[in-house]
Amino acid sequence: AYGTVLHGLYIPIILMLxxxxxxxxxxxxxxxxxxxxxxxxxxxxxxLLAAVAQGFALGGLLNGVKVVDGVYVGDVWDWLSPFSLIVVLGVVAGYSMLGSTYLIIKTQDDIQAGCYQRGQLLAWIMLAVGAVVTVWTPLQYPQIFARWLTTPNIYFFAVLPALAVLSFVMLLRALKRQDEVAPFAWTMMIFLFSFAGLAATWYPYIVPGSVTIDEAASDTSTLVFMLIGIGMLIPVMITYNVYQYIVFRGKIDPDAEHAY
Structure with missing residues (x-):
């Protein structure tokens, strides 16, 4: 699946790197x-370049990748469309929101106040883009429209958007109250529920509308080998990230040595 999709996303992937x-x-x-x-x-x-490129790649993927018999048959510029531009705006706003809420935790005074202010605007942009993607997807793919709106599927698919909207409301509340940790936590929840909604919508496809998970999967021995290798690395990565958060915990001191 990666090799198939990469043919249509060479430009945004290279820009991201x-x-x-x-x-x-x-x-x-x-x-x-x-x-x-x-x-x-x-x-x-x-x-900004990395975020924009990721937005174009995600937008191009969600807008449809032209695959016939496992071979990409689209154009090198298929990733560029009005829909992908909207997704770019959402990705940039989302990453900016994560950065702003993290700076709220790490900074104080004027920088922190500016992050509170920008956070509210970024949150509304995220909501608007999420609404566009939610409406665009079933209109672009009739099978998704039927899957979402049939009973009892509609009750299950409504849960994740509802949780995302609830997280958005709580995010605005936390920003208004000028909480320090809550805005970052609620932003993470928005990302979690949004991507979980995309995964649930497209399951069992890994390339929307073209390649399923079973079709893209390697043979069992290869998957077991990769699982063992990655399984050994995951605890190391988690330990490293926990360690660096412990080392760099607390507020940034602008008067400390090496601060700019």
């Missing part, structure tokens, strides 16, 4: 160079 590389280079040069403002801007541009 370039954005990641620019982030890494900018981060290192920011520390060593005297032109910190320039490299700070380059870090921001790399972050």
């Amino acid at each position: 370039l954005g990641f590389m620019l982030r890494g280079v900018s981060f290192e040069f920011h520390e060593l160079s005297e032109r910190k403002a320039f490299w700070g801007a380059m870090f921001g541009f790399g972050s």
Whole structure:
């Protein structure tokens, strides 16, 4: 499935990788160079480029990938459409929302106040894009429309959007009350319920409308080998991330050494 989809998403994937590389280079040069403002801007541009590219890739995937007999038959620019532009806006707003709510936890005073203010605007953008995707998907795919609105499926599929909307309401409430940890937690819940809704909508397809999970799966021995390898890495990754959050816990001190 990855190889099939990649033929239609070469451009956004390459742009995403370039954005990641620019982030890494900018981060290192920011520390060593005297032109910190320039490299700070380059870090921001790399972050934006990566988010925009991911939005185009996701939008192109959700809008449909032209696959016939397991072979991509679409155009190199099929990922670029009005729908993918809307998804880009949602992805950028979503990542910005995660960043703003995390900065609320880590900062104080003017920076924190600005994050509270921007967070409300970003939350409304996320809701608007989510509504567009929710309406667009069943209109684009009649089988999804029938699956959503038939009884008793409608009762099950209504749960995840309802939980996402509830999380949105609680997010706005937390921002208004200027809570510090709750906005980040509710933003994570919005992401969780949104992607769970996409997965439930498209199941059993891994490439929307074209390739199912069973069709894309490798043979049993390969899957077992990968499971063992990844299973050994997951505890290491979790431990590393927990450790770095412990090391960098607490508020950022702008007067501390190496703070910019």
